Amino acid sequence: AQTVTQSQPEMSVQEAETVTLSCTYDTSESDYYLFWYKQPPSRQMILVIRQEAYKQQNATENRFSVNFQKAAKSFSLKISDSQLGDAAMYFCAYRSPGSNTGKLIFGQGTTLQVKP
Amino acid sequence: NAGVTQTPKFRVLKTGQSMTLLCAQDMNHEYMYWYRQDPGMGLRLIHYSVGEGTTAKGEVPDGYNVSRLKKQNFLLGLESAAPSQTSVYFCASTWGGAGNQPQHFGDGTRLSIL
Numbered sequence: 001a002q003t004v005t006q007s008q009p010e011m012s013v014q015e016a017e018t019v020t021l022s023c024t025y026d027t028s029e030s031d032y033y034l035f036w037y038k039q040p041p042s043r044q045m046i047l048v049i050r051q052e053a054y055k056q057q058n059a060t061e062n063r064f065s066v067n068f069q070k071a072a073k074s075f076s077l078k079i080s081d082s083q084l085g086d087a088a089m090y091f092c093a094y095r096s097p098g099s100n101t102g103k104l105i106f107g108q109g110t111t112l113q114v115k116p
Numbered sequence: 117n118a119g120v121t122q123t124p125k126f127r128v129l130k131t132g133q134s135m136t137l138l139c140a141q142d143m144n145h146e147y148m149y150w151y152r153q154d155p156g157m158g159l160r161l162i163h164y165s166v167g168e169g170t171t172a173k174g175e176v177p178d179g180y181n182v183s184r185l186k187k188q189n190f191l192l193g194l195e196s197a198a199p200s201q202t203s204v205y206f207c208a209s210t211w212g213g214a215g216n217q218p219q220h221f222g223d224g225t226r227l228s229i230l
Contacts, residue, residue, distance in 0.1 A: 033216045045206065045221035052216055091158060101166060102147045102210050104219060106158035
């Protein structure tokens with residue numbers, strides 16, 4: 001069974017600086033999808049970025065980018081020019097296309113604090 | 117668009133009571149999910165549905181039942197609530213199961229069992 005691990009329960013960053021959140025996963029599949037979700041204090045789950053395993057190019061969405069290392073099974077999230085509104089819990093998630101159920105397997109989450 | 121709507125947003129129950137959480141989506145999604153979120157454990161899948169009239173067990177199904185009588189609704193039931201079911205519950209939906217389509221989440225229900 002696939003597992004997702006976020007080894008950093010808490011991180012902090014100074015406003016305007018860059019921070020990287022780590023995520024590793026365990027799978028025997030070669031094709032899969034990876035996601036980062038943001039959960040602010042409002043409790044909403046907001047999609048930040050997604051990556052297809054068959055794509056070598058790292059996904060980017062404005063200030064958010066990923067470092068996808070398939071061989072190392074690593075999927076870290078880099079937030080550039082951090083803003084106060086980035087303070088939230090961030091979840092890494094894995095989806096296997098093989099089962100056709102769309103289920104997501106989540107990591108434990110990393111709480112990001114942004115200091116002014 | 118409302119997206120995914122969960123009712124209620126908060127609820128306090130006594131041990132042994134029963135209740136139903138309602139999830140409604142207006143995006144015509146086939147797939148729907150119920151998760152629970154506990155500190156330090158991320159979101160764990162309780163039950164899911166890949167279409168109207170279908171349901172399946174997820175990672176932590178014990179103590180819960182679900183029904184998907186209409187495509188747009190997915191109900192989560194607790195027959196006899198236990199303190200271990202104190203959690204935040206999220207419903208989610210998506211188009212299909214094999215692609216990179218993200219799941220869309222409701223705002224969650226905070227449930228406390230005394």
